[in-house]
Amino acid sequence: MFSNGDEIFKISRLTIVWLAGIFTIVWMVCWGLGIALPMLLTSQLGDKAALTNEILRAATPVIAILVFIPINAMFMVLIERRALALWTVRKGPNRVGPDGNFQTAADAVKLLLKEDITPTGADAVMHTFAPILFFAPSVFGAVPLLAAVTNNHPLFHVLNLPTGIFFVLAAGALPVVALVMAGWASNNKYSLVGGLRSAAQAISYEIPLVLSLITVCLMAGTLDLVKITEQQAGGILNWNLLGGGALTGLNNALAGGGAKALATSYFMGPISYVCAGLLVISLIISFWLYLTGACAEINRIPFDLPEAESELVSGYNTEYSGMKFAIFFLAEFTNLFVVSSITTVMFLGGGDNPIPPYILNNIPGIPQMVAAIRDSYFCSTLHIINPETFFATLWVIAKVYGLVIFAVLIRGTLPRFRIDQLMAFGWKRLIPLSLIVFIIVVFAREFVICHG
Amino acid sequence: MATEIQEIDLKTDEMIINMGPQHPATHGVLRLLLTLDGETVKHTEPVLGHLHRGQEWQGQNRTWFQYQALIDRVDYLSGMFTSWAMARACEEIDGTVVPPRAEYLRVMVSEMNRITSHLLWLGTYLIDLGAMFGFPFYPFREREKLFDLFEEIAGQRMMFNYIRIGGVVRDPKPEWLDKLKRFLDEFPDRIDEYETIVTQNPIFLKRTKDVGILTQAVAKDYGVTGPCIRSSGIPLDLRRTKPYSVYPELKFDVITFDKEGDTWDRYMARILEMRQSIEIIRQCIDKLPSGDIMGKKQMAGMRIKAGEGFSAVESPRGILGCYVISGGGEKALRFRWRNPSFCNLAILPELLKGCPLSDIMAIFGSIDVILPDVDR
């Protein structure tokens, strides 16, 4: 079975090194700007530093994201290349740096130093702005997620919008404009076709995507990402993936509530149980719908028609070179990351541990470990580690990159749709299905006390 | 008040897209001038010749011995077949008798070559359909194993120069046959693996089912041969219908489908052909007689009797014919290749009519065209 242990070991080592590097750097930036510097300023200046501290607190998440996105995209490109190499029985990039760790860094530097071409006949302004406009929303979009994925860390309170998910979706819908711009401004027919394809595709798949998320919001009763995450705390049965809280009663029963808890949650008896079952199925379908729609939204295989390499050469970015292309490249992977984060927050319980606390706390050693971390010097004095956030972040990282890897696996397996089939699939299958699911959820949730 | 409702068509314009000569899906250097209405193809004009290297001209300006070494390049994915076609044509003119061992070896290596050709087709076809990062690597993996065998017996991976006029050039060692057997044992599992990933994949089915249907009438009109026409229900397989070499002694059936073939049938025909080739090679190994491998000594200054001959073999792409006119000298008077790709490609405009842009790749890929075979 493990005749490939060597390569698996190498790729895991690479992943751990990179993830540790990324998150250490990002957290150091956050901590330095948001905690250490204000602490220092307050101790030195007293009240005079209040305004500076406010500004710093506001700027911290943005700077953190700006630091995070490029490094993360580099890592994701690398992990995609390595993972695909693993699945195609080869070795993958392994020359630059140990294990090929810096392969994508080399790519990035090369792209930065490459000649930047604006083709004749191209609309130079549009041509330049398209990648920027493509990239910017992924930054905005990622911002409200920060609070949710860090288990509402105080540093990111400032970003906690009450309509978080809508903001994220709105930001996610923006890149289409950029793609059409890029396609149009390139003065190339393939680009144009690619851009138009992406517009058609994004608009079609936006609907099931949003409907599936609305289903979740309906179950949660809120649009606030942090609240949605918090509701799902307490083990896998509470996650929106499994019924959006419909199984909370079962969870409570297992946690020690017994039959009484069941009776409270499922107050209508058998009807409630049936409805709970329906909710579970519906939400699983919603989850699948979201993944499908998101795949289409970010132009991943099997929905990568806008840049279908064997048809449209390179689609909307055919005429892009050098740094502009690098930005497209970067934004594509950032989008993948953002989409995975949304999935994690909305369906997979954010930073929640899949093992419920009533089991986890009974495992010897775990509570002690948490306590030890909480009481440590880093935690209590320097505020480097916040135990709630720390473990939540670990889980978020695992879930998000798990989804990323899954997307890579899909990329390695499936061929791509044809454009008319893609549209038919979107309009004739996904949208009716998402509406059906939505209606089922609307009625079924009346018979079950969710998240309760 | 009944006003006449006028139907006003949305004003659309035809767009001319120029695909190729350098395009990832044209397998080299075909250029297609497409007239598109939206994404629907109205008209296709293939522009060939971007790889026209003058192979026939070369045939008339090289000695027989020299030209033999060149002709693997006519259809580089199935060099054995081009060599074989030429060798057969010359043997026909010359009346050379090829020893049975050589014939069996020829069948063996040719069928191996058929497998490599189909494997490459499988990989590139999936690339055309968009699965470009995972699956295509698997067929190439098996292809490498066959290439190692080729390299051992013929000296090079692609340009074999193995089948010569009068026989074959090198006798394989027993270890080589053992290796081949080992490969044959594991290969069916690999094909199963491919089929697991591809054959019933819903997206693949959507892309290929009922796409590019080749009717028998059109196929016959254009002189289509090979897996394309067999999947359309015409059992034309030279190995069976006009058996040459030792094929009469081997057991296998012509693979045909009952209905008119679409892209998926063409895919399936090639998968089945690979399985069939495995069986043929197995039989060859079992029946391989001992004896000489060269009927007539190959010499640098060899001459072929005056006369003309046409011979055809069933290459992975169809009937590969070689029409030779010899003047009795060191060089041929006229070499003429009947290339399956050239003839099969001619149906492309017919098949593409009214297809969406994306189907161009699905259809073009499924015809399995090799550009040097088209352009020579």
Place this chain on the structure above:
Amino acid sequence: MANLISRAFGGLNEVRRGLATVFKHTFREPITKNYPDEMPDLAPHFRGRLALTVNPETGDHLCISCKQCERVCPDKCIEITSHKSPETNKLELIDFKIDHGLCMFCGLCTEVCPTLCIINTNDFEMADYSRESLIYDLKKLTLSQDESAFYFDRKEMPLPKPKPAKPAPAAAAGAAAKPADAKPADAKPADAKPADADAKTVEVKKPEIKDDAKPEVKTEEAKADAKPEPKAETKPEAKTDEPKADEPKA
């Protein structure tokens, strides 16, 4: 409707099977060959770079300037310069040029060579920075005694009989190689450095091949004359007989 649902589930199941099959490859060992680190083990008949052998035992150059290879070459990539030595009245090799940029590695020259002098080695690392450096002259083409022995053994060619009357062109070759060598160097000062670098790498590579072959070579050489080795029972020396047959004709 039921049909639709079953089809949807069927489709999803197929996708799952595909994904699982791809994922299964996680646990398969990569088949990648570690090329720059370890040289590939090529078949003995691989048609790589052309080279001229010397007699592995005596070190005599084997070429007799019969120009058969030059004549048979479809690409006309071989150029042999020779002259009739006044003393022995035999052809004497002055220079031997092969343009590897022109060569198509068909191996016809090796088939017609009566003395098994020109052979295809297993070397394929010929990439170079200039067009001119691909034209190999006699000095660059001629293999050392050890390498010749290695290839004679590897390709199962019969060792040449030591001919006393041989014009021994090794010395002449050395002398003749000089002007030919100087020419490309003069013409391309800019490329001199890369060319040198290349030459170096070639030389570095060579010993690697030799190292693993050495022991065999010695054992084979010991019983060199008893050529029909245990290995050769299925291979009735078809290849080696052939050029011999051609020789008188030329």
Place this chain on the structure above:
Amino acid sequence: MTDEKPSEAEKPEEKKAEAAKPEAAKPADAAKPADAAKPAAPAAAAPKPAAKAPEPVIPATAGKFEQFLKEHGIPSERLPLSLTIETIAVSGDVLQSALRLLRNSSEVQLDLLLTVSGVESNDTFDSVYHLWSYSNLDELVIKVLVKKSDVPEGDLPAVPSIANFWSAANWHERETYDLMGIRYANHPYMRRILNPWDWEGYPLRRDYKQLVDSLNDKNPHSMR
């Protein structure tokens, strides 16, 4: 080889003019082998015995297809070229009707047109049709011979096109036009197919002279 030797000496412009006129180039070509001694001589000499050599075996009886065509009133002539495949020559006028008949009649069903090739022999341009069948084992080679003496000066030999009713012939005829310079009358799209569209000359003709320009240097011994 014969063509190369003179072409080295000539300027491309002159050659261009000559290539268009096969007849004009002929005497010059014929004179050449005398001085271009070594490789040219065998090549040039080779064709002559080929055409002259009388084939030993000529079947006494008319072939199956010759008979069949005769029954339908189409004259044909058996050629003694190939021993295994029946080869007949028909005149250009009846080519279309002959092929139509052979293709559609239920008796013979020669419905697979393998190839249309152009051949230049000593005194004729041949358009050769290889006919097979999808349903039986019959084979037939039909040749249309156009005498070089019949071709007007500066013109191409003309053969009626069959591409209008047999699509398989379309590209083959274009190719033959491109490489051999046989013009197929009434072809729907008689243009060069392999070479560039404004290419000069017909490469497979014996009197073809190659371009000499900066993209090649036509010296087989130059190692550049």
Place this chain on the structure above:
Amino acid sequence: MSQGNMSTSAKPNTNPVVPEEIRDSVSISSIDFMIDALGQMLSPVLSPVANLARSNSVWPMTFGTSCCAIEMISVGMSAFDISRFGSEVFRATPRQADMIITAGTITRKMAPALITLYEQMPEPKYVIAMGACTITGGMFNDSYSVVQGVDRIIPVDVFLPGCPPRPEGILDALLKLQQKIRTENYADRRKKLYAQTSVRKVDYDTGRPLEDLIGVVQEDTNAALSSGQEAIGDVAKGISPKAEEAKTVATKPVAPKVEVAKPEVTSPEAKKVENTKDEAAEKADDKSV
């Protein structure tokens, strides 16, 4: 020479350093001049970094015409795995590629496309001539329709003989190219863009070079080699003798069709198709009369 001066004086805004022939694919602003000057200054620092990055991520273009292309695909596949060197990112569009492996015979009909592709690639760009056909024409070296070596039409960095070369040979060539890249000077490489004149145009319709440039190009490259130092100053001043030489060499670029053609270019091309068709028909008619 005079032509070059004229055009520079007529269009003062146009950067005179860019040769006419590549102007449609390159636009240079004053920022580029600043970067150029900066590049000169920073070159000692920047070169090692840039070269390291460039040499380790040479993205090839999927350009393959014949047999060698199959080996080029093979080298990307599992057994040889060019990805170990960071080069598995085969880009279909020349705009994003760093290297073009001319895998397979380049015929006269294909040559214009290759030239266009080469010109569409952004600097720094490298060429590996793979296989005998592209180095010298190989076995087709006496054929009427083959370009006898791509170095006649585009500058080549590494020659890789073989027919086709083993995939390991491609890796070997790639490694040698990487070595070459590592020894480059950043500023020089930037400058070479403007000295880049060794592209020879080929007419798509006749398959002949537009101008027979053997002599001129030779002089030009010699001048480029010898006058490396003076050129730096000239670039800063905005006048390059090489650019003027280039003008004499440069011919009006035909737009041979490749897939990345711009829309306006395509439709005239299509018209051209029609025209040539008519012409051919006319020609044929003339002959028949």
